[in-house]
Amino acid sequence: MKNKIEHINQAIKHYYAQNKVSKDLVEAILYSVDAGGKRIRPLLLLEMLQGFGLMLTEAHYQVAAGLEMIHTGSLIHDDLPAMDDDDYRRGQLTNHKKFDEATAILAGDSLFLDPFTLLANADLAADIKVRLIAELSAASGSYGMVAGQMLDIKGEKSLLSLTDIAKIHANKTGRLLTFPFVAAGIIAELSDLSLAKLRQAGALVGLAFQVRDDILDVTASFAELGKTPQKDQKTFKSTYPSLLGLNESYAVLEDSLDQAQSIFQKLSTEEEFDKTKIDKMLERLRLHA
Amino acid sequence: MKNKIEHINQAIKHYYAQNKVSKDLVEAILYSVDAGGKRIRPLLLLEMLQGFGLMLTEAHYQVAAGLEMIHTGSLIHDDLPAMDDDDYRRGQLTNHKKFDEATAILAGDSLFLDPFTLLANADLAADIKVRLIAELSAASGSYGMVAGQMLDIKGEKSLLSLTDIAKIHANKTGRLLTFPFVAAGIIAELSDLSLAKLRQAGALVGLAFQVRDDILDVTASFAELGKTPQKDQKTFKSTYPSLLGLNESYAVLEDSLDQAQSIFQKLSTEEEFDKTKIDKMLERLRLHA
Numbered sequence: 001m002k003n004k005i006e007h008i009n010q011a012i013k014h015y016y017a018q019n020k021v022s023k024d025l026v027e028a029i030l031y032s033v034d035a036g037g038k039r040i041r042p043l044l045l046l047e048m049l050q051g052f053g054l055m056l057t058e059a060h061y062q063v064a065a066g067l068e069m070i071h072t073g074s075l076i077h078d079d080l081p082a083m084d085d086d087d088y089r090r091g092q093l094t095n096h097k098k099f100d101e102a103t104a105i106l107a108g109d110s111l112f113l114d115p116f117t118l119l120a121n122a123d124l125a126a127d128i129k130v131r132l133i134a135e136l137s138a139a140s141g142s143y144g145m146v147a148g149q150m151l152d153i154k155g156e157k158s159l160l161s162l163t164d165i166a167k168i169h170a171n172k173t174g175r176l177l178t179f180p181f182v183a184a185g186i187i188a189e190l191s192d193l194s195l196a197k198l199r200q201a202g203a204l205v206g207l208a209f210q211v212r213d214d215i216l217d218v219t220a221s222f223a224e225l226g227k228t229p230q231k232d233q234k235t236f237k238s239t240y241p242s243l244l245g246l247n248e249s250y251a252v253l254e255d256s257l258d259q260a261q262s263i264f265q266k267l268s269t270e271e272e273f274d275k276t277k278i279d280k281m282l283e284r285l286r287l288h289a
Numbered sequence: 290m291k292n293k294i295e296h297i298n299q300a301i302k303h304y305y306a307q308n309k310v311s312k313d314l315v316e317a318i319l320y321s322v323d324a325g326g327k328r329i330r331p332l333l334l335l336e337m338l339q340g341f342g343l344m345l346t347e348a349h350y351q352v353a354a355g356l357e358m359i360h361t362g363s364l365i366h367d368d369l370p371a372m373d374d375d376d377y378r379r380g381q382l383t384n385h386k387k388f389d390e391a392t393a394i395l396a397g398d399s400l401f402l403d404p405f406t407l408l409a410n411a412d413l414a415a416d417i418k419v420r421l422i423a424e425l426s427a428a429s430g431s432y433g434m435v436a437g438q439m440l441d442i443k444g445e446k447s448l449l450s451l452t453d454i455a456k457i458h459a460n461k462t463g464r465l466l467t468f469p470f471v472a473a474g475i476i477a478e479l480s481d482l483s484l485a486k487l488r489q490a491g492a493l494v495g496l497a498f499q500v501r502d503d504i505l506d507v508t509a510s511f512a513e514l515g516k517t518p519q520k521d522q523k524t525f526k527s528t529y530p531s532l533l534g535l536n537e538s539y540a541v542l543e544d545s546l547d548q549a550q551s552i553f554q555k556l557s558t559e560e561e562f563d564k565t566k567i568d569k570m571l572e573r574l575r576l577h578a
Binding site: 026070077102109110112113120121126130136138142147150153171 | 305314366371406414418423429442
């Protein structure tokens with residue numbers, strides 16, 4: 001897995017190493033790329049591809065890199081003063097604090113626009129690339145991630161229902177966490193029925209991530225999070241723990257992971273899917289009260 | 290041409306009419322889409338396609354719409370307080386003035402991410418779509434438009450050379466103005482040699498646009514521009530008129546349009562290109578001292 005992370009990073013850096021247009025812009029982009037993060041989305045994609053028996057190629061790493069770039073861009077914009085106004089991310093100054101707001105806006109813009117070159121030029125069949133691009137764009141734009149961030153901001157300080165926060169997170173984090181599962185199915189050329197199952201599993205993993213994040217905001221320290229903890233409580237944000245309590249939130253986390261794993265169990269017989277590695281990744285998401 | 294503009298607008302609106310995720314976000318996006326603008330980039334694409342003898346299809350309008358969406362997104366972000374800090378655009382309040390900064394950032398983000406769904410799902414051959422997507426992404430991200438905006442911001446208040454401002458504008462406005470020419474060539478399945486000529490013509494038209502814009506900033510009124518005039522002078526911005534004087538700027542504008550037209554003249558024999566309409570569009574860009 002360490003090698004995979006290294007390879008994902010290289011795929012992103014290789015794309016920017018050729019860029020001589022604005023060195024200031026590339027520096028700001030790479031600052032946030034290098035700020036680390038666990039590369040969970042691209043790792044999910046790669047583990048899924050291997051689960052379907054594919055040998056990983058440079059093209060797969062480029063798709064993985066494109067996905068991580070969009071995620072990184074969204075973090076830069078979410079941290080802006082007009083949005084969540086965060087000074088720290090992953091234990092480091094946020095992009096606009098390290099540079100300035102204009103630079104952070106443009107670094108995020110680049111990380112939204114650039115991945116499509118990477119995907120379009122990857123060594124994969126054109127019809128597969130077109131499907132991956134449609135999927136990534138729809139997952140991240142006004143039908144997905146960005147709309148979720150808008151709902152999140154508009155809902156701040158309001159008392160939201162569980163349905164409201166489920167809708168926010170299904171879009172804000174769920175769609176981009178679903179992409180690696182569906183994308184792996186597209187690359188492995190699975191049936192529409194199997195793709196639908198992968199989409200369902202992805203949504204469950206997305207839900208698990210969000211509940212986990214909300215729980216950790218309550219229970220973890222700055223050192224563990226790399227960012228300011230208890231921020232949700234301080235800003236009176238509606239979260240799974242604030243609506244359900246901590247114990248019930250732990251139960252939702254468990255349940256969504258169980259359901260996702262049972263889908264992978266079915267795929268392991270229907271599509272000869274080796275679920276060992278993905279199971280291991282999902283196990284690591286579990287938290288114990 | 291009025292029908293074409295109407296059809297371009299409909300292609301954009303049709304894409305957003307289906308969006309039920311965040312009504313606030315869609316409202317902000319459509320506010321800037323509806324703010325008008327002359328739709329020059331998509332019109333150039335459509336006129337070029339007709340010049341190559343193609344019957345316009347819905348797919349062509351979707352490519353045109355995607356291009357205009359990225360342009361509109363860039364205007365929203367350029368107007369932000371952290372960037373050019375403009376209150377008016379095309380005679381109307383800018384997006385962040387009408388709504389708020391967070392909304393304007395997210396509306397721009399959407400307009401950068403969404404077009405790739407539109408292109409990927411258009412009814413064109415997959416290999417053509419992949420080439421169009423690679424071209425549009427490279428023209429707009431850190432290898433193009435966004436990098437140009439970064440260079441522009443970093444260069445503000447500095448005394449720049451002609452080479453500096455040529456580099457800024459070749460990226461900031463030139464790349465996205467080159468796209469319609471190259472994209473038309475890709476859709477018409479022209480040779481690489483003809484594509485290279487179209488790219489050159491696009492760069493010349495891009496230069497003409499920028500010089501024209503700089504001249505108008507000096508000579509036009511608020512009513513004519515739809516935005517605050519003499520802004521460049523007030524902010525001590527290096528422009529073609531500030532470096533070359535007005536007369537020489539008029540000459541650069543004429544010369545770049547002449548050169549572009551001579552490329553279209555050559556293509557009219559080499560590729561049976563009917564240059565009537567594109568010539569007419571370029572003629573309208575001319576200004577007389």
